[in-house]
Amino acid sequence: MTSRPAGVLLAVLALLPASAGTSAAALPRPLAVTAAPARLAFRGSGDATVRIRNSGMKRITVDVAPAGFALDLQGRPRIVRRRGARSAAAWLTLRPAHFALGPHATARLVVSTRVPRRATPGDHDALVLLTAHPPASGRVSVRLRLGVVVVVRAPGAVVRRLELGRLGVARRGGKRALELVVANAGNVTERLRHVRVVVSRLPTRRRVTTVAAAVGVRELRPHTRGFLEFRLHTRARGLVSAQVIVPAESGRPALRRTFQVRL
Numbered sequence: 019m020t021s022r023p024a025g026v027l028l029a030v031l032a033l034l035p036a037s038a039g040t041s042a043a044a045l046p047r048p049l050a051v052t053a054a055p056a057r058l059a060f061r062g063s064g065d066a067t068v069r070i071r072n073s074g075m076k077r078i079t080v081d082v083a084p085a086g087f088a089l090d091l092q093g094r095p096r097i098v099r100r101r102g103a104r105s106a107a108a109w110l111t112l113r114p115a116h117f118a119l120g121p122h123a124t125a126r127l128v129v130s131t132r133v134p135r136r137a138t139p140g141d142h143d144a145l146v147l148l149t150a151h152p153p154a155s156g157r158v159s160v161r162l163r164l165g166v167v168v169v170v171r172a173p174g175a176v177v178r179r180l181e182l183g184r185l186g187v188a189r190r191g192g193k194r195a196l197e198l199v200v201a202n203a204g205n206v207t208e209r210l211r212h213v214r215v216v217v218s219r220l221p222t223r224r225r226v227t228t229v230a231a232a233v234g235v236r237e238l239r240p241h242t243r244g245f246l247e248f249r250l251h252t253r254a255r256g257l258v259s260a261q262v263i264v265p266a267e268s269g270r271p272a273l274r275r276t277f278q279v280r281l
Contacts, residue, residue: 139174
């Protein structure tokens with residue numbers, strides 16, 4: 019089992035006033051809870067520990083549960099109710115499921131995963147969803163939800179197949195960007211780092227600019243697709259050549275594909 023550095027993937031603060039007459043001065047101070055590490059990666063069955071810290075000034079209660087997990091086309095994480103074939107949520111055991119934390123106190127959450135014998139080879143993922151709230155009191159309910167990503171690799175043949183799809187020009191508020199469709203047809207999560215596009219004039223092939231992806235590191239789950247955005251700062255117009263370069267990763271060669279687009 020490997021883990022990533024400390025951090026929080028999801029943090030959604032919800033203030034739910036009991037009545038419209040609640041004054042701003044009556045609102046409690048925001049909750050401050052962290053989980054480290056923010057990502058757990060297992061190879062098969064295993065156990066890991068997540069450190070939960072209450073950085074706030076009030077006592078809180080924390081409820082823990084597994085949840086489905088997905089990334090949208092821009093790579094933003096979201097909780098999903100329906101668990102797909104590649105969800106590992108049902109494989110997780112979380113201990114304890116409920117606990118209380120005083121101000122500046124910490125607790126240890128044990129995350130265990132047990133891979134079924136007939137699991138599909140490759141990566142399966144889930145969220146450990148933590149919901150923190152103060153003891154029920156007052157007229158305002160406050161909840162903080164944060165998630166720890168869990169990726170479990172089931173035994174079997176690893177398939178790495180990354181496909182570069184359409185490259186087009188998008189215009190937003192007078193600014194231009196290139197949008198690349200990327201598909202992961204393999205069975206493991208792909209990490210796209212330092213992807214860039216080299217733009218050259220046609221027919222001379224003289225380089226105009228090199229543009230890095232707006233997001234430095236992007237993950238793409240198995241059998242999903244997403245967009246990479248490259249924000250253009252050049253005034254070049256007309257037909258150009260755009261060569262996409264995806265650097266090699268461990269177990270995956272570099273990818274290159276050249277498109278013709280009109281800016």
